[in-house]
Amino acid sequence: MRSIAFWYFVDMGVTHYDEMRDAKGALREHYRAFADWLEATPPRRISEKRREADLLFHRVGITFAVYGDQAGAERLIPFDTIPRIIPKAEWDALAKGLTQRVKALNRFLHDIYHTREILKAGAIPADQVLTHPAYQVAMLGLDLPFGVYSNISGIDLVRHNDGKWYVLEDNLRTPSGVSYMIENRRMMMRLFPELFSRQHVHPVDHYPVLLLNTLRSIAPANARDPTVVVHTPGPFNSAYFEHAFLAQQMGIELVEGSDLHVKDGYAYMKTTAGRQRVDVIYRRVDDIFLDPLAFRADSLLGVPGLLSVYRAGRVALANGIGTGVGDDKSIYPYVPDMIRFYLGEEPLLGNVPTWQCRKPKDLAYVLEHLPELVVKEVQGSGGYGMLVGPAASKREIEQFRTRLQAAPADYIAQPTLSLSTCPTFVGKTGVASRHVDLRPFVLSGREVNIVPGGLTRVALKEGSLVVNSSQGGGTKDTWVVD
């Protein structure tokens, strides 16, 4: 999960939007059925069920950092049994905004590998795109099915204390977490079936079917009954569980680089009955490891020659190569402009206001307001090289100021957001407010599909806004209800 670690906002006496209750403490209507149930159910039964959930997750093996230590012990991402509920009307508006955003991002990716209209128009500085480390010259002039580069997109959303949704980050490379969305729902239905008879919760279980349809829709034209595989870096990858889970749910092979090879212009996998042609690869391997002949020569995860087959249109990759230009923090501020540029529409989903320190005016503002802002490294991943103004000491701020002034183009700054909260079980029987975000998954192929819901991550520590799974973050089931 490339992006989860960006969650360092500070919780400092600001007000939060609560998903369950309004500012006066009154229950929001879409939570009523659940709240009635919660009140009528003895706390002992709920805590028993929570223990049962832990056991079940262990048995099924829904774990992360699967192999981590030689201990063979695997860690669970804590699962909270209070769902995060979204009314259908609100979801529909979100889904529209997500579809619009992902369409524009795909148009952008197509454009920058073709005629570069948006750069010619000056809407985005050309050097920011063309010198971007994720920009792949190998993709120049290549036409992808339906012009779609990011077939599977995970868009991270947060709700601010104005009650509005904001996009925090786009994930267009190999976003993960969808297996938790599905397993969390199955777990809730198994533990509390009575909840689902009280109100209609829109299903998410058909995600693997939609995913397989999406992948089949981008198969080369001459593949009549296309063979689709999931390509994993292997059991040592922290998302291996998800790769295996999705392959199993779609009923297709889970392959590693060594299972695939290129011969006579096609991609094949080695099976006990000889070699078999592969038409679509849902790859969960990063661009630079995909083909040692084209990218990193020391990659053992990839398939030599795969890029040439891809460029010849004889195998499809999902996601396409070179999508990383569209999803990092230096390009993020331009997404609203992309929507206007390509679609001629106003963005339905807002960005978090962002100051680009490469611009002198923005830099001046940021330097003046360091104690209030969150400053992030553009290329950074995982919270290194980041300043959380309100939580930093004077000395830390001054040290950061020096670094920022030395290379302003490497940084952006954002106001400290106030994430919305959702009631969450704490301790044995207590319930308290904890911060949440939401990652819906957008599938793009012949058509665009979004299952109603996504992965809700929750910061389990009081006041914490870190929903990262390795730092005390958990997950919740996400309900879209009528």
Added chain:
Amino acid sequence: MLSRVADRIFWMSRHVERAENMARVLGVTSNLVLYGSKETQEQSLLAPLSSTGLADAYFARHRKLDLSTLIRFFALDERNPFSIYSLLKQARENAHEVRWQITSEMWETLNTTWLELRNARPGRVTGAGANDFFEWVKARSHLFRGVTYGTILRSEAYNFSRLGTFLERADNTVRILDTKYYILLPRVEDIGGALDYYQWSALLRSVSSYETYRALYRDQIVPIRVAELLILERRMPRSLAACFEQIVLAMDRIQGQHDHAAKRLAAEISARLTYSDIEEIFETGVHEYVDACLADINELTLRIQRAYLGVV
């Protein structure tokens, strides 16, 4: 099925079976050392080292050859690739990689076995605890085989698991026979000569066949009958003939493309075992016969790897 997946399932099953057989070999060695004279004691201790080719590795680290050092070397030594520890660890790692192609019960059995073994203290496996430990290893292997048989879909995963189990068992039965001749009859012309009742009964027990021998022959233990039981007796589940019956069955079910050479060899070995006569084998020499079997099994493994497992 992906060749890599078949390979992991094949070796997962082989490693479990090999760990069980290692426990059997150590059990019989312990008994032989208890009953034997000083001279045969040392031969008994050397036997597991020579049959695995690990004598050099052992003496590089240990000056003395005694029972408890030998058992530690073959039970818990992580640096010994043939130790029960290493074998069950590899079995678990193979299973981990294909846990979505096997049943959760199979995975849980191997994972639990590994977790328990990892916590075993060296003191547990030597002295009075040794037999309990060997019995535990055997029981975990029985459990794994039973769980596999009882839960997995009859498809290629099942076929390759069975293939691995019985190929390994055949290999081990041959090695046990080989070891026994190595101890007792270092020269070929001595075959059929003097024998030690305890040694033969220990050998029969190591393949769970002491009672079987009694039931089938109602006789005192003589080498030719022991050899017949271990090589040709189809009703004895650890005999070569029984193992190859299962190997051929598994291979018949596997849908291959370039596997003619492998299937032919398996069928040939099986046919030879079906129509062999133990008196003839004794005339030409059991040791030679056993050596030829070992060579056949190695060749068959190579052909299986080439035909199915992606080894070039």
